[in-house]
Amino acid sequence: MAVRAKDVTTATPGNGPAVPPGPALRPRTSAKGEQTRARLLAAARTLLAGEGGERFTTRNVAALCGISHGMCHYHFADRTDLIVAVVADIRPDWIAPLEAAVDAPGTFAERAERILALLTQPEGPDLARLHSALHWFALHDERVRVALDAEYRRWRACFVRLFAVLAEERGGGIDPRPLGEAVAGAVDGLAAIQSLDPQLDAAAVLRGLVLALAASTRA
Incomplete structure (x- = not known):
């Protein structure tokens, strides 16, 4: 049976009682x-x-x-x-801005506009190719798959939090998860389509979807 560090005691010099060790010191990185x-x-x-x-x-x-x-x-x-x-290093390039947009103060409409403004910005070619490469490795390496899946869960959670704001504004009765997941899925699909058809007006499609989902929740 493994022994936890906090269960180990260290004898003090002389005949004193054993005392718990102090916290382990991590080596400093220069x-x-x-x-x-x-x-x-x-x-x-x-x-x-x-x-x-x-x-x-x-x-x-x-x-x-x-x-x-x-x-x-x-x-x-x-x-x-x-x-x-x-996988963790690119988080500031795509997830952190989305988290900041949804978590900053504002109404549902204001937060939705901030998110739409971010999502409709063209993704840099390097980041797009990087994501493609990471997806390829995720198909062949379980550790990469788990890491990338955790990032996408964090990314999708932003859309769920957006609709949680709408639920709060309307006094509850709305399950934000399926609404947020629907928008997240649409964003992924539109990105794939737009890579083949640059003329697709993704901004209009996403705005229409978010507004339609918000309207569908009215009593």
């Missing part, structure tokens, strides 16, 4: 170490966006950084570990 890690993540993003999974190895990432392969593995145990770190 500023240079943080910079190296950031460089590796940036290089990983570049390779994933540029060439997908074909040439994505820790050795190639290290070479792009101009550092040793061993140093790459000092920061990331293996290729999957690096990819999972990339």
Whole structure:
């Protein structure tokens, strides 16, 4: 049976009673170490966006950084570990702005407009290719799939919170989850269609969907 750290006691010098150990101290990462890690993540993003999974190895990432392969593995145990770190690293590029838009003060209509403004901005080609590469790895690596699924759950939760505001404004009686999930699913589908047909007016479609769903909840 494993022993928890807090259950372990350490004897004090002399004949004093055993006392619980203090909290474990984590080794500090130097500023240079943080910079190296950031460089590796940036290089990983570049390779994933540029060439997908074909040439994505820790050795190639290290070479792009101009550092040793061993140093790459000092920061990331293996290729999957690096990819999972990339999944978290791109959160500020697509999830954090959406969270800020929905959680900032305002009415349902005001928050919906902020979200629509974000969603209708064209996604940069590098980020789009990066997402495609991550989806490919998620199909072949369970750890990547779990990490990416957690990010998408966080992303979809933004739409659920949006409709929770509407439910509060109308005094309850509205289940925000299916409404939010419907919009999240539409956003994903429209992104796929727009990649093939740039003439699609995604902004009009999304605005119409959000307004229609909001209207359908009126008593």
